[in-house]
Amino acid sequence: MVGEMPAVVTRSRRVLALALLGALAALVVLVVQTRPRPRQVQVAPPPARVHAFTVVTRDLQPVARLGGRLVPWRQAHLAFETTGRVVRRAVAPGARLARGAVLLALDDRAARAALAEAQAQLALERAAVRRDRARLALARERVRLQEKEVRRQAALSGDSLVSATQREAARMRLAELRDQVATLEAAVASGDARLALRQAAVDQARLALEHTRLRMPFDGVVDRVHLEVGDLARAGGVAVDVADDRRLEVHLQARSNVAARLAVGETVSVYHEGTRLAAQVVAIQAVPDPRTWTREVVVRLPEGAGRVGAWVEVTLPLPTLQQVLAVPVTALLRDEGGSWVFRIRRGRLERVRVGTGPRVGRWQVIRTGLRAGMQVVARDVAALGDGQRVEVAPR
Incomplete structure (x- = not known):
């Protein structure tokens, strides 16, 4: 009995300690929950710094940008003018030849x-x-002599030295000789014509012989050969494709109103692999395609410029826009509701809806919503809002 007293005392002390700790924790929680909260002071954000642009009227030169691939300025699809068996193939694709070189x-x-x-x-x-x-x-010499003989006999007839029969025979002989002269004169007169006919036959035969050779029509490169030795070439069937790639050109399909402003010989800009080239308009289709209402415009590059098959872009001038309102393209904010700009007014932004026209380079034509002299935010408009305080950054 006496030995159990220390254990009871120890348990009592532990219970008392736990109770004190619980009371202390409850007191701490109560103090935290009932302490006075600090007052929150709202501080206005500083004004955003923006770049301003003053709306003015200006003249703009819009352009149409069209693309296409470069092709040789001259190409030919060669064919024989006669039918025959190919006995010689003198070239292969890629060969560069001078005009007149034999191909097949x-x-x-x-x-x-x-x-x-x-x-x-x-x-x-x-x-x-x-x-x-x-x-x-x-x-003719015989006729001359016979005429002399006829005159001699006529002179002797008065002396009865020449009979009438002899005189008649002489006259008949003269007539025969004159007939021979007439026949020979006709033959000689037609001689030049007969020679011309025979010469024409020679020329035709020589041309037929030349037609057994297919020759290069100009300085250039062989693109494709369609026949081999032993093949039967048909008259009119394409045998060889050749091209003159010293100069290249691009064929564009331009709207009719764009093509109408161009002239043959006019200089336009061509952009090839990041390089600007001055090229020349060499052909313009006169009548638009009734299905697309476009015209083909052919633009030729300077000799040695470009690469066959390369993609190029050509800028063609459009009618000048005179004294139009325009803002930088970066000043516009676009969403499903339309196009907007932020007008700067008394240090705050006003979100203004605008009607837009064409874009010309870095400028956007404004049809409605702005007037000359208004000040708008020039760029970085995505993070701005209506009514926001701003300050204009110095230029």
Whole structure:
């Protein structure tokens, strides 16, 4: 009994200690919850610094920017004018050749034989013409002598030295000789025409022989060869594609009103791989396409400029906009409700809805909502709000 007293005392002390700790914790919580809260003082944010722009009227030169790929300024799809078997292929794609170089050749044996025959016929005709001219000279001499004989016999007829039969025979012989002269004169007169016919036959045969060769029509590069040795070339079928790529051009489809302002020979700007080039308008389609109402405009680059197949952009001038209101493009805030600008008025912003026109470079034409002399925020408008206090940053 006496031994159990210390244990009871120890438990009592622990319970008392826990009770004191609980009371102390409750007191702390009560003090925290009932202490006076500090008063919150609202401080106005400083005004935002903005860059201002004063709206003025100005002249703007809009342009239409069209794109296309560069192609050689001259291309040809070559075909034989006769049918024949290909016996020689002299080139391959990519070969650079001068004008007149042979590309393909056909079997020309028949053409050479025809040319030889025509040349022989021409030589025979020339010999015949020379013979007729010589015979004509001889016949005229015979006529002269026969006329002399007829006159002599007529003089002797009064003395009865020449019979009437002899005189008649002499006159008949003269008539025969004159007929021969007339025949030979006709032959000689037609000699030049006969020679011309034979020469034409030679020229035609020579042309037929030339048609067995397909030649380069200009200095340039071979793009594609469609025939091989042994193939039968058909007259009119494309055999070789060639191009002159010393100068390149781009074909654009421009709106009719844009094309109407251009003139052949006019200089325009072409942007090729970040480089601006001065190019020339060389062709403008006269009648617009009825489906798209566009016209083809061909712009040619200087010699040696550009690369075949490269994409370029061309700027074509549009009608000048005179004395229009415009603000920097960066001054506009766009959303589903339209376009807005922030007008600066007495140190605060006023969100103003505007009606816009075309964009010209870094300028946006304003149709409605602003007047000349108004001051608007020039840029960085996304984070601004209506009624916000601002100060204008010095320029």
